[in-house]
Amino acid sequence: MTAASKSDKARFFEELYRLNEFESDGEPNEAREFLKTCSKPILSRTSEEPSLIPPRKVLKPFKKVPSIQRSISEPEKIKDVPNATVGSIGKRSGLRGNPQVPAASGSLLGKEASSSAGSADSTNQRPSIEDRRTVSNPVPNTLVLTNSTGIDTMLGKKRKKDTIKLVREADRIFNGFEFFFLRNDDKSPLRKRRITLSREHGAIWTTTWTNKITHLIVDNDLTRKDVLTYLKLNSLPPQVIMVNEEYLSDCFVQRRVMNSLLKKYQVKDPDAGAAKQMAPPPPASENSDSSLQLKAPQSKLSRWGNPPQQETLPRIAQARPASYPQQPVVTGGPEALSPREATTLSDKDGSMVAETQDFGALTEWIQLAKDTEGLPLDNEDEDAVDSVDHSDSDDGGASPLRAPAKRIKRFAIKQGGTNQANFQCMTGGTAASTANPNDYTISVLERLGAYYKRIGDQWRPTAYQKACGMLRKQDHLICTYEEAIEIRTIGHRLAKKIVEIATTGRLRRLESAEADPTDAPLKLFVGIYGVNTTLASEWLRQGHRTLDDLVKNVKLSENQKLGIEHYDDLQQRIPREEVTALGQYIKDAAAALDPDIEIIIGGSYRRGAPTSGDIDIIISKPGTTSTTSLTPFLHSLITHLTSQKFLVAALAVPHDDGTGSKWHGCCVLPSKPRQSQIWRRIDFLLVPASERGAALLYFTGDDIFNRSMRLLANKMGMSLNQRGLYENVMRDRWTRKKVTEGRLVEGREERRIFERLGVPWREPWERVLH
DNA sequence: CAGTAG
């Protein structure tokens, strides 16, 4: 690698990491509270910081978003752009050129650590470092330790004994390190998580300032001056490595000790002569905007005039006890280090350095060499790389600090030549309504998946969905690479993302993605019923940015017009109670028309979801063997419900020939006052009794579950669709298209389909795989 | 047929 490309890369990552900087850790009050505890408050910082936000009101150029994947990151010239809408033509503002984080997505932080992390209350201490040095006791895999600081009692809180689970030996990158955090409590969920993780990676967490401390981990919003003030020091002991939060994050993500000297890990120091310190963008006041989104549907036109706002990240209550920082704690107090302080830089420290710090120092220097020449940072954030994964081979795997995690994913009973156990449908999902410690991680990944979906990536969204489904099944917070990679359907890249989210609360890839100026309108467009990436990106290419633009300038299908007209309504999720009510209304109507008719509410409702995107109605009747026999009923039902003003629009109706089996449209709850009626998407599916089971299976989903079942059927030489399970299906060898329907194996009983496929029965609510 | 939705 040449020197030139090296520095290029370095620059790139510097820019990348600038994305990672932010005002505070999402808890602005914390900074102030902390400073109160210092003898000398420093509050001038914000005013000194230059804004990084460039005056770019000009519309950024946009690029065509092709439906073909892969070209995602390819900047593309725009061919025919209508007039004024576009300022200039050029590269899209992608990852590289866009240092600032948009207001709306500014801070993913502040997410409350979920319960599982909470259980790892980490006020506790490992055995003192002396113990570990003198007694060469092999560290067991799990240590239950008790607190030695007494901080708990000071805080007047009863705390559980915590259990930290050390990561496997090879990954204990912090062995021999002793960390002092500043702020030094674990009140902030994220800090707590960092502390726990540090310990799990071999570090010792100390809340008392001692001379054994190797690393000082400083909150991002604190300056060097804050630190010194807090510690009542004039200068830092030379052997102590002071770094910011990013340092830990990167260590975890890369599973190795990073070079603490890199600029991005330095604690801010406005006083350090050079006023060129990069300052994070000013705090974003996103409230005015986000309120718009949450507003009730009355503002139907709210979205029309201007491009939509970015969705605000889920924010967890930041309520923090006012008592927060407490006294500087330290039993030993800063006095404990007075001897060393006195000798400052004299070589008296030399021996001590050698003794207590060599671990840290050594690895540090080794690492420094590596960092500065190899720069093994991977470049996954650049979409275009589908080259082989260099990141694990760059150091030849020689580093003991970074043994590549070999994945041992279980194999199982082969049946008919397929690894049946590897199908997701073999393992149940969990009810979506159940809170999960990984919910936050999931929400972030889902957003990135959604992003990939709307830019036309065909497969990533599926991969993300699967990963989210697996995460939802875990009973504790997944926050190490190891834990993540062990999970089926989670590979190297997703594992790294998961770690990043869990340890930093953010995902830079997502932030840069959503920062793309074309993303907001793209998101807006694909939200229209009947519009997907292809159309949306075409409209975008033509320069359209608002729904208004579309209505005025674009030829729209009737369905799309409807989709725009009721955009806000159809965007909203439907509370379960309303689905129940809507379903009941239909049942009543159906019973009046034909008492034998069976109405089943399928979809996410049947899976037990608390809210649904639409309503799926299965219409069946005992004794029927063809959809044709049900079409007359559907017809009269539709007519009736329409006259009742229950159905308010038809989007897709079956062909006239009577073979059609589904009806798509919109409905409202007539009982409600007109004004509060919200249009809902509703689907009817006609199902003869002989196909009831298969239809139920199909209409219950979820998507991933269905596809998994179908794929399994496929591998077993069968075919599964909404009508039944078929065998002896002949497929074209080349196109893999079905040539013969095959022989019906089962369609009537849902359970029998499971059985025939060798899949243990899953209740509907166990079929939540995404 | 491609696009969209399920």
Added chain:
DNA sequence: AGGCCTTACTG
């Protein structure tokens, strides 16, 4: 390197 679910409706 190549697969990744299947069918139905729209225009």
Added chain:
DNA sequence: GCCT
């Protein structure tokens, strides 16, 4: 994206 992941898996074979």
